[in-house]
Amino acid sequence: MSVPPSSAPAPLADAPASVADVAAGLRSVGYLPGESTALVSFLATRLGKPVLVEGPAGVGKTELAKALASYLGRELVRLQCYEGLDEAKALYEWNYRKQLLRIQAEASDTGWDAVQEDIFGEEFLLARPLMTAIASEQPVVLLIDEIDKTDQEFEAMLLEVLSDFQISIPELGRVESRTHPIVLLTSNNSRELTEALKRRCLYLWLDYPALEHELEIVRLHTPELSETVARRLVEVIGMVRALDLKKPPSIAESIDWARALLLLGVKEIDTDTFMETMSVIVKHRTDMDVVADRVGLKLSAPADVA
Amino acid sequence: MSPDRRDGPESVSAPSIPDGPESVPSKPEGLQAPNTRLDRAPTSGADLDGLPARILELGEELRREGVKVGTSEMLDAFEVLGEISWTSQDDFREALAATLAKSQEDRRVFELVFDRFFFRAVEIAAAREGVREEDRASLEELSDEQLEDLRAQIAAALRDGSEGAMRDLARMAIAAFAHRQEGSGVIGVDVQRIRRALGLRAEPQPELPQGDPRRDGLPRDALRRFEALLRRELERAQIERTGNLPPSRPLGELDRALPSGPLADLAAVHRVVAQLRRRLATQGMQNRGHRHHAHVDVRRTMRASLQTGGVPVVLKYRPRRPKRPEIYVLCDVSTSVTSASVFFLSVLHALHDTFRKMRSFVFIERISEVTDIFEHERNFRKVSEQISSDAGVADISGYTDYGRVWSEFLVQVEDDLHPRATVIVLGDARTNGRDPRADIFAQIAARAGRTFWLNPEPRLYWNYGDSVIAAYEEFCTAFECWTTAQLEDFVRALTRPVIAAAG
Numbered sequence: 001m002s003v004p005p006s007s008a009p010a011p012l013a014d015a016p017a018s019v020a021d022v023a024a025g026l027r028s029v030g031y032l033p034g035e036s037t038a039l040v041s042f043l044a045t046r047l048g049k050p051v052l053v054e055g056p057a058g059v060g061k062t063e064l065a066k067a068l069a070s071y072l073g074r075e076l077v078r079l080q081c082y083e084g085l086d087e088a089k090a091l092y093e094w095n096y097r098k099q100l101l102r103i104q105a106e107a108s109d110t111g112w113d114a115v116q117e118d119i120f121g122e123e124f125l126l127a128r129p130l131m132t133a134i135a136s137e138q139p140v141v142l143l144i145d146e147i148d149k150t151d152q153e154f155e156a157m158l159l160e161v162l163s164d165f166q167i168s169i170p171e172l173g174r175v176e177s178r179t180h181p182i183v184l185l186t187s188n189n190s191r192e193l194t195e196a197l198k199r200r201c202l203y204l205w206l207d208y209p210a211l212e213h214e215l216e217i218v219r220l221h222t223p224e225l226s227e228t229v230a231r232r233l234v235e236v237i238g239m240v241r242a243l244d245l246k247k248p249p250s251i252a253e254s255i256d257w258a259r260a261l262l263l264l265g266v267k268e269i270d271t272d273t274f275m276e277t278m279s280v281i282v283k284h285r286t287d288m289d290v291v292a293d294r295v296g297l298k299l300s301a302p303a304d305v306a
Numbered sequence: 307m308s309p310d311r312r313d314g315p316e317s318v319s320a321p322s323i324p325d326g327p328e329s330v331p332s333k334p335e336g337l338q339a340p341n342t343r344l345d346r347a348p349t350s351g352a353d354l355d356g357l358p359a360r361i362l363e364l365g366e367e368l369r370r371e372g373v374k375v376g377t378s379e380m381l382d383a384f385e386v387l388g389e390i391s392w393t394s395q396d397d398f399r400e401a402l403a404a405t406l407a408k409s410q411e412d413r414r415v416f417e418l419v420f421d422r423f424f425f426r427a428v429e430i431a432a433a434r435e436g437v438r439e440e441d442r443a444s445l446e447e448l449s450d451e452q453l454e455d456l457r458a459q460i461a462a463a464l465r466d467g468s469e470g471a472m473r474d475l476a477r478m479a480i481a482a483f484a485h486r487q488e489g490s491g492v493i494g495v496d497v498q499r500i501r502r503a504l505g506l507r508a509e510p511q512p513e514l515p516q517g518d519p520r521r522d523g524l525p526r527d528a529l530r531r532f533e534a535l536l537r538r539e540l541e542r543a544q545i546e547r548t549g550n551l552p553p554s555r556p557l558g559e560l561d562r563a564l565p566s567g568p569l570a571d572l573a574a575v576h577r578v579v580a581q582l583r584r585r586l587a588t589q590g591m592q593n594r595g596h597r598h599h600a601h602v603d604v605r606r607t608m609r610a611s612l613q614t615g616g617v618p619v620v621l622k623y624r625p626r627r628p629k630r631p632e633i634y635v636l637c638d639v640s641t642s643v644t645s646a647s648v649f650f651l652s653v654l655h656a657l658h659d660t661f662r663k664m665r666s667f668v669f670i671e672r673i674s675e676v677t678d679i680f681e682h683e684r685n686f687r688k689v690s691e692q693i694s695s696d697a698g699v700a701d702i703s704g705y706t707d708y709g710r711v712w713s714e715f716l717v718q719v720e721d722d723l724h725p726r727a728t729v730i731v732l733g734d735a736r737t738n739g740r741d742p743r744a745d746i747f748a749q750i751a752a753r754a755g756r757t758f759w760l761n762p763e764p765r766l767y768w769n770y771g772d773s774v775i776a777a778y779e780e781f782c783t784a785f786e787c788w789t790t791a792q793l794e795d796f797v798r799a800l801t802r803p804v805i806a807a808a809g
Contacts, residue, residue, distance in 0.1 A: 043386050
């Protein structure tokens with residue numbers, strides 16, 4: 001049997017040995033990965049390929065990057081994308097103030113050539129996130145957050161960085177990566193990303209977790225909350241998500257709600273408690289009406305589910 | 307959900323091929339997969355057994371279903387398979403999915419193709435080796451009580467959504483009914499027959515006794531999964547009987563579509579309109595007329611001056627912050643666009659959700675501003691009711707009068723139209739023989755920054771009969787638009803003219 005020749009880089013030095021290791025590692029830093037999350041994270045560390053993480057807001061896309069970083073003991077370099085993000089903000093910029101000072105300090109007794117050579121050295125370079133990630137001595141986790149917010153031009157620029165892990169600076173030459181960063185790109189799917197970018201990435205779709213999984217997450221973050229309340233909470237969150245809302249509650253909001261209930265010393269989630277604390281999970285005026293209408297009433301009904 | 311789709315003629319077993327596994331190797335048309343494999347890669351026949359060949363076939367199959375699988379993706383797939391253990395089906399599937407399917411839609415197609423592909427691969431291998439299941443026939447005929455028991459068990463499994471139990475019960479159900487009824491020979495019909503006999507329905511059945519899981523209706527998706535399992539088991543039995551694979555069919559639209567409903571559609575329109583806003587804000591013409599107000603960016607000017615020894619030769623300007631776009635939407639609500647009006651109204655609804663500075667108008671014979679209705683009412687259904695009942699569009703004849711609409715619109719907004727404004731018309735441009743007054747429309751287009759026309763008719767019908775879209779197209783950009791996908795195309799197309807103008 002012959003597998004086509006692979007151009008894979010050797011697995012990273014600190015790469016975990018199996019999927020189970022990654023799952024356990026992520027758990028140990030407080031992130032409970034789903035099955036596919038652990039698998040794709042494992043593949044990312046083994047193959048050194050960027051991972052494109054898509055999914056609705058608040059399912060832990062950014063958290064995953066943080067958890068990976070702390071599990072692998074790497075620094076997290078984060079590039080938050082927004083409309084109009086350009087190379088100067090993402091790659092590098094010259095520190096013109098310092099350059100100016102340098103010129104002034106030396107202008108009187110140095111020739112132009114010497115100064116010119118001088119002021120375009122690495123000392124005067126302001127490294128932005130992408131540059132930081134690539135030039136870092138220690139391997140890092142690079143998080144490019146909300147890539148769908150940028151324009152296609154920026155995406156095109158990223159291609160070079162993502163496939164070759166190098167940056168060309170006209171005045172300096174090429175900066176190549178010394179270590180192999182783990183790259184995570186997140187997207188809320190508000191815009192279709194280009195094929196070229198997708199081709200370079202592994203794909204991970206994160207969705208709202210299943211009931212049991214979310215229960216586990218909530219329990220992990222608020223261990224003091226009683227099992228029954230936590231279960232009821234997760235069920236209610238599930239009901240709320242099933243409605244058509246402008247912004248369905250995220251996992252972070254379930255945890256916030258659990259904390260709020262804990263602080264209030266709630267023993268049972270009934271209509272009154274729900275109405276009072278609803279604002280923790282529902283954050284739109286119109287959504288609140290819908291939720292109060294549909295879920296609030298359901299809670300007041302005798303628990304025929306059990 | 308879609309029983310008719312499943313009744314395709316292909317699922318009738320091929321009659322001409324004699325039974326028995328030994329006949330299979332001599333019948334290449336029954337062995338579609340290995341056959342295509344040899345056709346495609348004749349050079350290295352020796353290597354083509356085993357997993358690599360199967361993965362390549364899977365890639366082929368995905369491509370046939372419209373998933374864009376490039377060579378680099380295939381290489382990645384092989385690479386990841388080198389990293390994981392092949393014994394866990396979930397890992398195997400997830401690893402392939404991570405490399406081959408790169409969007410949610412693709413992922414769905416991948417799941418379907420993956421299941422079908424490996425199901426077929428296993429079955430054909432089993433047929434070739436002559437592996438048969440013996441226990442199927444050994445199940446004895448069930449008594450009525452046992453049958454009732456089975457019904458209850460299945461209903462409970464569906465309610466709990468436990469996949470494993472459902473699979474086992476599907477086999478039992480098939481076996482039980484095989485004794486009672488003659489199979490129709492068409493799998494889709496058999497599936498529905500068994501489902502009906504079991505009394506499984508999504509609707510509540512209040513006549514059933516308290517405590518029966520079927521009483522409140524069963525979850526729709528569990529029901530669909532159970533049907534799929536029934537179907538799969540029936541197919542398996544058929545393949546076993548005939549020792550032959552039915553030809554594989556391309557996935558239907560119904561299969562590949564993500565589960566959706568009217569609310570999901572509305573949500574999809576909202577999502578696209580959110581993109582529209584971003585495009586309009588960052589790439590619109592609203593920068594026109596602002597050139598004189600450019601501010602010098604001292605920082606960047608100084609930095610640029612370094613190249614000229616500290617003398618600011620080149621001035622750098624501060625980037626112009628995009629202003630909020632203003633939108634005017636005109637929406638046709640006459641009878642000729644009835645079929646598209648729900649879509650149009652949901653577009654309007656979404657636009658109102660996204661844009662602050664927006665005025666919307668509906669028109670038939672005359673024009674009526676409905677901005678307030680949208681601003682005061684969030685509920686989509688109520689909005690459409692209000693518009694249809696008291697928008698006051700002076701619906702005397704029920705026929706659209708575009709000429710009149712333009713002149714009234716121009717009177718109402720003349721002073722507000724400026725280059726930062728975008729005018730969007732939703733309508734079919736059918737004038738019912740009246741004067742289109744393209745000259746007034748031209749005035750509107752000249753005053754506004756950009757003008758777009760979204761026409762719900764297929765392009766084929768444009769300019770036939772009383773459609774005068776050509777007259778208007780001179781002054782605006784017209785798009786065919788009656789689905790979310792086309793709306794997305796429209797949003798994507800928005801960038802093009804701007805790039806052309808800039809370059």
